[in-house]
Amino acid sequence: MRFFTCLTGDHNLWLVGLAAALCLIGSIITFRLFRRLRAAEKGARPAWTFMGAIATGATIWCTHFVAMIAYEPGTAIRYEPMLTGLSLGVAMLGSGLALWVASRAMRGAAELGGVLFGLTVTAMHYTGMAGFATDAVIHWSTAYVGASVAGAVVFGGLAFHLARRPGKLGPVVLMVLGIVALHFTGMAAMTVIPLAPLTDASVGDSANVALAFAVAAVGLMILGAGVATYVLDLQFRIQAKARLEHLLEGSVDGMVVAQDGVVLSANAAFADLVGVDHGALVGEPLSRWIADAAHLRTGALTQSRIAGPAGAEIPVEIAVRRDGGHAVESDIMIYAVRDLRTRLAQERRIAHLARNDSLTGLPNRSSFLEWLTRQTADPVPSGKVALLAMDMDRFKEVNDVHGHAAGDQLLIQVAERMRATLRPGEFVARLGGDEFVAVVPVQHREDALDLAERLRDAVTAPVVLDHAEVSCGLSVGIAVWPDDADNASALINDADLAMYRAKASLSVDICFYEEEMDEAVRVRRRMAQQMREALDQGQFSLNWQIQAAVDTGAVTGYEVLLRWIQPDGTFVSPADFIPLAEENGLILPIGEWVLRTACAEAAAWPVPHKIAVNLSPVQLGHVDLPRLVHQVLIETGLSPSRLELEITETAMITDMERTTHVLRQLKLLGVSIAMDDFGTGYSSLSTLRAFPFDKIKLDRSFMSELDGGPESAAIIRAVLALGESLHIPVLAEGVETLDQLSFLRDQGCDEVQGYLLGRPQKTAEAEVQPAARVLWNPDRVTAAA
Incomplete structure (x- = not known):
């Protein structure tokens, strides 16, 4: 009841209302500046701390001084100038320290800053009260003084605690309550007993009101400077945000700007990637889509997965950059998210093309060599490996008659048939053109005939193309490791030799390698x-x-x-x-x-x-x-x-x-x-x-047969006569005897050799x-x- 009696009976309520308005406006500006201080770059933090100290100190001091002017103890009141000015300095310095501590990234820093703020309000109030002078006896209540200090500290700590959360109204209300509780509880702690009656109250009241409004005007000017600074900075930030959004939307990658794990902005590419409406992203936790967002390393490319539409996981590459590079808890982080599905698909396709034939899909030469090397290097249960070298017969005729497109269709269908005939452990590949190879583990040489005949039947069966039905043959050469060769290269060469022998044969189309029969081809290749x-x-x-x-x-x-x-x-x-x-x-x-x-x-x-x-x-x-x-x-x-x-x-x-x-x-x-x-x-x-x-x-053959009968001599005479008739000189090759030379001279030959x-x-x-x-x-x- 003492608190309410002091507020309603001992104060001018109009001036109390003015003080409350100043306190509310100042509190709003204070916490806006505090939030800007927390988000400021490292180089700009001292300036924002200074502005916050000025605005907060002015808020506290103006509220206190106007409320002091509103106080009517029934006696004349004076204010010591030095102590009154000192109270303003205490308010500003203490507020700056409280704001700086509260903006740090330490655990409990906000609450500590709030406690410092409450102590600053207390120090400012009682320093100002020390400059309170009147012709009266003043008694202080220790309990009320303690209550005023406790109220300022508690409300200050709660205000700064809530200031680090998204809400805007709670901290302002708590700050106003802290200042009001401190002032009016502190005034309630004071009992003033006048020594002389007040002679002209009306003149004192008018002067006090004028002084109160003057103080309020000065306070509002100080707050206005803070507001102007904040507005200019806000305008700059809005323009920067617009430029950032323009840059975000211009990127083909998904871009997200987040603060404290909450999405501030995102471009349409990211919205399309996660399958969410663009407007629904803002304000949502980033971890909803990027589960490990908090653990991503700044400045590094990280491959991860994000949640896509219908719960599907999308492989992505994420680059994280810290905006401004300052290390505070409320950093603004920029995430660049690149969809890897197309690139991974291309990599899989490239890997497939590197190991498979682009036309037929069969393994290519590289895969074949790797397979054969592995088969001939590691012991196999059967102990033998048969290599089949195959070449299609009459394939060139298909290209010449029906065109290369038809030849490609034929190869595709033949490859499908070959693949369909394979059994476990068997391997077939296309080396290029109409050349194919097959590898199969065998126990005996003759076991390879089964695969060779199956592949031959698959190839020689008629193939229906767009406008014709074509049929090709298949020549197969078989070499067996280790019977015919002790390494993969020699085995390939032996199978190739056997295949050429089969291709040249009119009666068989499957030939095993035989060293004696294939030696002539080997000699020609060596030559x-x-x-x-x-x-x-x-x-x-x-x-x-x-x-x-x-x-x-x-x-x-x-x-x-x-x-x-x-x-x-x-x-x-x-x-x-x-x-x-x-x-x-x-x-x-x-x-x-x-x-x-x-x-x-x-x-x-x-x-x-x-x-x-x-x-x-x-x-x-x-x-x-x-x-x-x-x-x-x-x-x-x-x-x-x-x-x-x-x-x-x-x-x-x-x-x-x-x-x-x-x-x-x-x-x-x-x-x-x-x-x-x-x-x-x-x-x-x-x-x-x-x-x-x-x-x-x-030709020299006529000279060598000149002595063998009259036919050669007659032919020579006919050629010489033909040359004479056509006026073309004739040279006879292979002249080795004088008789041959004499015969040619007698028949009119022109030259000899x-x-x-x-x-x-x-x-x-x-x-x-x-x-x-x-x-x-x-x-x-x-x-x-």
Whole structure:
């Protein structure tokens, strides 16, 4: 009752209302500044602490001073200026300290700050009361003083405790209650006994009211400065938030801004990712979608899972950044959430493509080698592993007739059939094109036939394409580890050899590897490899065989002959390696080397004899041959009239139109064209009619059979007559005896070439051998003998 009596009887209620209004406004501003202080960056915290100290101190002091002016003890009252000013300083300094402590990230910091705030209100009040001067006797109640201090401390602690929570009204009410309780309980603790009566109360009341409003105006100006600062900062923060939201919405990744684990803002990408309406995200705990959000490491990329629509887990990559970089409990955290479903799907697809064929889905070469290596490295229960090398027959016909799209459809269906025929432990893969392999553990060699026959039946069954029904065969070669090879590489080679034997056979399509039968293929492969090395290491060389006129014996030119002598001195016959070079395409670089080297050597001769260079059908079919010949002639400086290119009838027949076009281009360069091995082809006369050759070379087989009967002599006479009729010189190859040379001279042959004139040499001979010169110089017969 003393508290209420003091409030209603001893105070001017209008001024009390003014004090209460100041206290309410100041409390609202105080806690707004306090929340801004807690969220401020480290560098801005002193400024916000200062503003909070000014606003809070002004709130406490103005409330106290206006309430003191409202106090009417019935005697004149004066206020000591020094102590009154000191009370304002105590209010501001204490408030600043309380706000700074309460904003720390320590446990219980808010409550400690509230206690300091209550003590600050107490110190300010009783410092101000010490400056209270009047002509009266003052008695103090210790109980009321203690109650005022307890009320200020309790309400202050509760106010700052609630200030760290989302609510806004509770802290303001508690702060007002703390200040009011302190002041009016403290005033109730004081009993004033006047010593002299108040003479003119009306004048005192008017002065007090004027003073109260002046104090309130000053207080409001101080609070207004705090409000203006807060408003300007709030406007800046709103603009920054708008920019942040613009940046968030511009990101393709999900972006979330959270404070104290609560979502402040999120973009549409994150809302779509979690399947929640964009507006429903704000204010919700982030842990609802990111369970481990509180444990994510700042500045690091973390792969995690978030809760998606209907409880589905979505793999994501989360990057966390602390806004402002200050370490307080109310940090604003920015989460960048990237959906990994597409990337993981692509990674799975890439991993699948790395190990599987992109067209058929079967394992590819890499998977096959890994599987075979594992099978042959680790002991298997059966002790043997069979490797099946398979190649489809007539597949090229499907591509040529129906197109490559149809060929792809065929491969897809064949692969599905192969996969369907497999049993546990069996493996099939596609190496490329129409080549397949299979691996199966076996107990005996013959056990592999079961898988081979099943795969053959799957492949050879008719396949219905879009517009046709096609059927292909299957050639299978089987090699068994460790019977046929002791390592995976040799096993693959053996199965491949057996497959080529099956492909070449007309009666069987499944062949086991047999070392004796497959040795020829192995030798050819080894020779092909050695040929590549010979070209790189310069093991090839050129020999020159002389050509002479029949009537005079004068040297007319030289034919270039390719020789291959291996480092161990072994001579490899051109009849062995030239066909192999044509098969694997090495004839192109070898032929270019022969042409370039021969032209370079001939260009350095003192006598400008003609040189003859053989062209392979493979070279002749190459569209760049005229350009190559022209380039070589320019580089070596050899006159085009000295170069004679020899071709066979077989090369002409393969593609008459294209070959004729290429030969005409060569003729335009000034190069001579000779038909080699004339008489051994299929359509010699039609070939001569198709292109105007500069020379005909009669095949050496006619010379070797000249003594065997009249047929060869008759054919030679016919060829020579044909050449004379067409005005094409004829050169006879393989002349080895004087009788052959004499016969040719009698029949009007133009030129000859053979061992009788001279064997091939590394350098061009100046003249023919003595054994042949006796025909043109009878006086030297005895010497030659």
